[in-house]
Amino acid sequence: MHPSPAARVDRPRREAYSLEELLDVVVRVFIERGYDATSMEDLARATGRTKSSIYHHVHGKEHLLSLALSRAVDALSAVLEEQAVGEGRPVDRLERVVRGSVQVLVAQLPYVTLLLRVRGNTEVEREALERRRSFDRRLSALVEQAIAAGEVRADLDPRVVTRLLFGLVNSLTEWYRPDGEHGPQDVEDDLVAFALDGMRPRG
Amino acid sequence: MHPSPAARVDRPRREAYSLEELLDVVVRVFIERGYDATSMEDLARATGRTKSSIYHHVHGKEHLLSLALSRAVDALSAVLEEQAVGEGRPVDRLERVVRGSVQVLVAQLPYVTLLLRVRGNTEVEREALERRRSFDRRLSALVEQAIAAGEVRADLDPRVVTRLLFGLVNSLTEWYRPDGEHGPQDVEDDLVAFALDGMRPRG
DNA sequence: GTCTATATGTTGATAGAC
DNA sequence: GTCTATCAACATATAGAC
Incomplete structure (x- = not known):
């Protein structure tokens, strides 16, 4: 017709x-x-x-999601890969992972944002979530090494510290904007300073 | 038929x-x-x-969302209301707001989680987002008071500090579970310790 | 590689029996 | 206050012309 x-x-x-x-x-x-x-x-x-x-x-809507999530996961994995077997004190490697993650997050902001919002409804989403969890586990191991070396305070639960550090970095997707008032380097430096030494003045 | x-x-x-x-x-x-x-x-x-x-x-699906979001927003607003015009040093009031927020978040976990995931697609969602932003602005004012009083370090951008602190608390919804391995009081204490003094050992 | 037109299933919501 | 039955709108996806 x-x-x-x-x-x-x-x-x-x-x-x-x-x-x-x-x-x-x-x-x-x-x-x-x-x-x-x-x-x-x-x-x-x-x-x-x-x-x-x-x-x-x-092929369809979910294929688009799959392509987008892969990009984010690949970029984040690459950062960890660089530092996981790296040299230097654990706390320094940890700092480099945090800095690298912030840089990826800023450079690939929409893709990482999408990744962090995935809930696991479909197979594509569950696969991405599993790769995120793997990232989390390896970061957690690094935190525990740093505590064992006396480079991170031992009076806090290591798992809680890992989650908080992770949450701090990921929370950037909620407010950081490339065209906003904060430069990427300043945000990276402030975040690391906050994570390492907190809000309270030292001395 | x-x-x-x-x-x-x-x-x-x-x-x-x-x-x-x-x-x-x-x-x-x-x-x-x-x-x-x-x-x-x-x-x-x-x-x-x-x-x-x-x-x-x-009345429908969106009405259900509206009821749920109101509950979360009301609980969080009440916490800020208590401390916004409270007494004591700004940094102490700030700490009480953080502790109160964590307690609300733990007690009303599903409702606050839902609130934090809202994107503003409908009028109901936009209203909830606006009340969240109001919360954010008042918390930001408290941070600036604390910096002005020399109780929070002045070498970091106050707006970035506010966002990070906010992000730290809100990130709890991503992993905290009432039936999990971490008690609410321990998480609250670890989060406050992390926010105030960071991961690095003092001394 | 874009378009128009359409197939087929699912959605939020309602009517009216019990 | 629950149910069964139904609808109009919209969803994903495809066929086939250009």
């Missing part, structure tokens, strides 16, 4: 574009509205194309 | 129950699956009733 010519909406035909460009727009919308609340029609509107056009690039 | 008797599913008729009981179940499911991913049918299954039965208690 053909439509009558009068029924056609004058939707202009857009240039072809890459998966990379598509993903940038998609992730922005996923964060803004939430993954589940975002429809393929929303994505079509945001990209200035049609749903069918998106389906030409990817 | 009546169904044939054979088509009827043998769904047992359940006892009446209160809005309070309903809300507890609903919030648990909202957190588990995410608000948008949760269907009214999911809620019906979780409560052991039917969709229609739920609609008898509330």
Whole structure:
């Protein structure tokens, strides 16, 4: 059944574009509205194309999520990989992991933000969550090494310290904006200073 | 049009129950699956009733969210209200706000968790977000008073410190569990110790 | 590689019996 | 206050023209 010519909406035909460009727009919308609340029609509107056009690039909505989460997880894993078997005092390696994580988080803010919001509804999400937990476990081991070496205070529960440190870094996604009033280096330095020495003046 | 008797599913008729009981179940499911991913049918299954039965208690899905968010926001506001015009050094009032927030967060964990995940898609969500921002602003003022009094280190950006402190407390919802291995008092003490003095041993 | 049109399932919500 | 039955809207996804 053909439509009558009068029924056609004058939707202009857009240039072809890459998966990379598509993903940038998609992730922005996923964060803004939430993954589940975002429809393929929303994505079509945001990209200035049609749903069918998106389906030409990817298998579906969950595939888009999968691509986005992989990027974030890969970047974070690389940071830990560098320091996990590194040299130097445990507390210094820990600091480098924190600094590296902050840098990744800032550089890949939308992707990491999306990763941190995943709840495990689907297989794709559960896989990403499992890789996050692996990151957590290895960071925890580093904290315990630092405590054993007397470089981190021993009067606090190591597991709680790990969680708090982790939470401190991850909380950046809730407020840090690249075009905001805080520079990435200042935020990184303030966060490390806060984590190591706290809010109270020393002396 | 009546169904044939054979088509009827043998769904047992359940006892009446209160809005309070309903809300507890609903919030648990909202957190588990995410608000948008949760269907009214999911809620019906979780409560052991039917969709229609739920609609008898509330106007709809968003009404359930509204009730849940109000509870969290009210509890957090009460904590700040106690200390905002309180007596004592700013840093001590700040510590009491942090301790009070942790206690509320632990006592009302599912409700606060839900609040912290809201993105502002609807009017109900935007209202809750605005009340959160108000909380943030007043906490920020308290931090600045403490810095002005020389009770909090002045070499860090006050706004960044506020965000980090806020993020530290809120990150509890990501891992704290009432039936877990950490007692609420220990977590509260460790968090305050971490925030005030950091991870590094003093002396 | 984009488009229009459509198939097919699920959603939030309501009507009305019991 | 619970239930069964139903709806209109919207969801993901696909077919096939250009």
